[in-house]
Amino acid sequence: MAGEKPPVILEGIGLVREYPGRAGLLRRAQPNRALKGVDLQLRRGSTLSVVGETGCGKSTLGRILTLIDPMTDGELIVDGEQVDIRRHHLSRELRRKVRIVFQSPYGSLNPRKKIGDALGQELLLNTSLDATERRVRVGDMLERVGLQRDHAGRYPHMFSGGQRQRIAIARALMVNPKILILDEPVSALDLSVQAKVLNLLADLQREFGLSYVFISHDLSVVRRISDEVMVMNSGEVVERGTCEDIFANPSHPYTRQLLASTPSTDPDAIAARLARHAERRARAASQTTGDERD
């Protein structure tokens, strides 16, 4: 039916994560509650962004959703399946459904491994394809993310930052996941490269029906890519809503503060910033000239 919302593919209820705290000289260690009962719903084929300042718990949440970090309490339902966090060996099939892309592909790609081997390993571990079939699939995926088949024989250091992020995305997609957790995936890239990687992510989402949790502190990027946004502060969700609503009518003071501290990407605002900058430079130059005269 037109207007009906797509089903929820990933749901978190009351997610809590405590890290052991440090003991002081006269006090016992208090656990650090990085997540204090976070609820979230990600709808199939959509992008839910998680925003907030550094330390608010975004990455902790991302790792829990990717099933690579245990939660202390709460419920997690992935594609209709309740995930039992106490089970150390979650099924391979379940793990294949959710993949993560980190901010720094330098950190996540083994520098001594050809990228063809890194991508092929995902297939080796998760499928019964033979070596020839794996090579074909790796080449197809490299082409799909805008690289070339023969790039498979190169090492990570032979690529630019944007290309490495494309490789990280390709690797995440090798096993046909349904959900990608994107943890600051474009924060380390130049603006023009950011735009290309965001376009690629949008294309892949349409093509494969992927659902994204997009973790970012950069609201201008979030505005471009999100369907829904949740704002976190100190391990709690302080506001959530459609992207349009959050940016047009932020209701929580923290969201307003976040928005106010983000430079606008509106062309008029950029022009005004540049004009102010030129004015300041001109004033500084004339003061210097004046000082020199004195």
Ligand SMILES: Nc1ncnc2c1ncn2[C@@H]1O[C@H](COP(=O)(O)OP(=O)(O)OP(=O)(O)O)[C@@H](O)[C@H]1O
């Ligand atoms: N492995 C860990 N051990 C102990 N404390 C941790 C660990 N990882 C995160 N924390 C703490 O949990 C809280 C949330 O951290 P987290 O990295 O999730 O925040 P974040 O919003 O992703 O920040 P950033 O944007 O800087 O990555 C912080 O207080 C952090 O110090």
